[in-house]
Amino acid sequence: MSLVVLALPLLGAGVVALVAARWRSPLTLTVLVLTLLSGALMAQGVGSGGARVVTLAAVGLPAAVVVEDGLSAALVLVSSGLALATALFGVLHRDAGAGPPAAYWPLSLALLAGLHGLFLAGDLLTAYLWLEVVAVAGAALVAWRGDGARMAAATRYFYAELVASVTFLAGTALVWSATGTVVITDLAGQVGDSTGGRLGLALLTTGLLLKVPVVPLHFWLPAAHTLAPSAVSPLLSGLVVKSAFVILLRTWVGGVPEVGQPTLALLLGVLGAVAVLWGGLTALRVERAKVLVAYSTVSQLGLLLLAVPLAVAGSGEAWLGAAFHAIAHALPKAALLMAVALLAHTMGGGTVDRLTGAAARRPVAAFAAGLAALSLVGLPPTGGFVAKWYLVVASLTTGQWWWAATIVAGSFLTAAYLARLLQRFFRGAGRTVAGESEPAERGRADVVALGLAAAGLLLGLYPNALLGLLDVGAPLGVMARG
């Protein structure tokens, strides 16, 4: 099934690019539905049949390795679903009167193919290939039909991706020459032996940190994610940022936990903690709602990195927590971005101040934003809570309580900056007097946002299916042991 979830969007992108403009959106939606179904079949297969590694031989190159495990299956499933929801949102909501440009449809399919490739990649060279696909498609989605500012943001985004890719490729080459392999699970016990191997690992890690991105390498993210059209931002902030992290997680937890540990792992954790706090503090200050959400992404991405020192210390809960967070963050973040776009559309501007009183003007979108916020803060019983619960338990069981403190502080900051946004929704909303001249607005796009936010809640109410799936083939299985 793994090849189907790759081939469908990839071929779909090609076909959609060739057909007439009016057929593009229905065809894209069809391809996305089929991809989602294949993703579900794949998840079911992995869940019942266990993890599987497929090696594809190619002439003159190291074999490409495809990993079908719980992590990749879950991510493929969620990214297909989220891409479908975002495409629906693009059909139903029009920024400033115009729908997504014709190029949006093939590009978003290509992006999804790249993401699936990364989720499934089991070797560094394949990963590099898909990283490039994601970078090109992502930057093009930001840039397409953009004005000067958007063009500049897209350019900066693309250059950052380019530098990161080259760094990653250089690192991969060094690791290859030092160990003779690029298959991530074969790196164990080999990379640390030589200077070249260690340097290669450092380089490819740096490339990935720039791609995720992790503070202080996040400079390109806020502008790109903020200026992107409202049917692109959910893909970027929900999914694209997770793709490089998956490679990072596989490399550091699945591949080379013994290298330079625990000092280097600790360094990654510290970077994550800085990101959590820095992103949160910045989100408290910014003026535009979408920028606030972008810094929220910077902050939440830091949480993912905390899993590295915890997993290196042997905690299986850390892997589960990070993987769950990668998914539990994607859905409400996309919902929040959609809701903010809808509210900004209704209120005639996207600054935090401008959204004052939005709860009365567009109640469904405001409710979706509130529901998404609960999950992002990590309040029970949402998916965010489950992720943070596992990370906190991992910190306490390994005795590294300072990560638990970071997580709690991060949640507190998240609550603070989201409350800063959400409390404005209620201002002046107690009476309908103002609302009578401006009746409440709602559309089908609001329901898409609400559905994604509700999915974040459902993840917390019924986490076991996803947890069980994520545990399949995990390097530090929790459920399998217990």
Next chain:
Amino acid sequence: MAEASLGSLLPVLLLLTSLVPAAVIFVLPEPRERARRLVNMAGAILKVVLTGVLIAGVLGGGEYEWRRELLTGVDLVLRVDPIPLLFVTLSSILWLTTTVYAIGYLEPGQRRSRFFGFFSLCVTATIGIALAGNLVTFLIFYELLTVATYPLVVHQGDHRALVGGRAYLLYSVTGGAVLLVAVAWLHVLAGPVEFLEYAPLAGLAGEHATSLTLIFVLLVAGLAVKTAVVPLHGWLPKAMVAPAPVSALLHAVAVVKAGAYGIVRVVYDLYGLALAQQLRLLTPLLALAAVTIVYGSLRALAQDDLKRRLAYSTVSQLSYIVLGVGIASLTGVTGGLVHLIHQGIQKVTLFYCAGNLAKQLGVTRISEMRGVGRRMPLTMGAFTVAALGMIGIPPTAGFVTKWHLGLGGLEAGQGWVIWVLLLSSVLNAAYFLPVIARIWFLRVEGERPGAPTLERDLERDPWLVLPAVATGLSVLLAGLLAGAPLSPLSWAASIAQEVAGS
């Protein structure tokens, strides 16, 4: 078999009787007032009926438990035990009266759809807190309560409401975070521990005494925020900007009660009195409660705004419950538990009356209350009874509480508690008696003696008057009939028998 499935279904049904109305009300368009009223009342009445069924069942020895695995090793548990049932009974009855009151209180155009949606969600969270069979379940509903209450606190949507709401959120989220850390820590230390299962913690007391003490401090700190224990009480007076039915909910039915109830469960049902005494946790708790009781009363004295005075009075009164928890004697436990009920019915009455005053006469300050007794005799009668209850004058409910707390203090060899109670009662009298005197014995300025003052219109709306009169009456009955079976007192006494009887 059918019996067993019904037993596990009832706790869930109890949640659904407010969760389903919440969902329906959110979807109902604003103008559908009658449909909304119907859903609200049906849910509230059904909840009271179900509570009655549960009481009858528990008296007959039935067991009601629902559980589902949430995460590996972490269960979601709803269980009906005697202490939860006490809280459920209070919440479901006061939810009914407060729903009636809110229907009368909110005018068209006040976004009643949103209000009643979150209102029902609030009660769902409270029932969940009451029935929680372990700390994780408790935490889930505790956080839900914070979230569901916030839109109610800021319902007016003006600057003051938002400032009050911000304070509420800041305190509550901090408290929730502290609680989460404590819960996770305990989970890592002791694995899944359920309420009413003391052995796991008692077994750890030798080796991990320090950890257990620290966890206790964190747990109580997290809960004390909602209980408004000094110095964590700052949000409560600020949150009184909310509409009167919300204040009633905050002060009597849900929020502050949830905190106090949490402390009760942590001490009685998680650590157990024996372990708490062994770790010397109760004396600091007692001291904290005593300070709060006196401080709250002192601050209440200085307030002219009626709702603010009532808010500080809540700060003080809530800690009577904590005081009861700290007194490790049979009578002391009884006094603390019974006050969970008594404080609820007294304070809810006071807020109904304050709301009626503000709504019908525009009176919000105590200095404006001259002679209002003759204009709104029913409302002010209820207010007077509840205020006398707060002071602790027999035969009201408040007297029963103070009597038992004082006696319990003596029993436990903590005679100084009596002095705290006396001082507090004097202060209570000092801030309530002048109000009562002003209500009944002073004339409205510029009024001629003997002029007709009774304006029937002021008390014509049964939705507003009936709840206040009913709860006011219950304050009297709870005191007069304290010895009867199924009175709050005899109920509390039988629970105390289990908690501290050995």
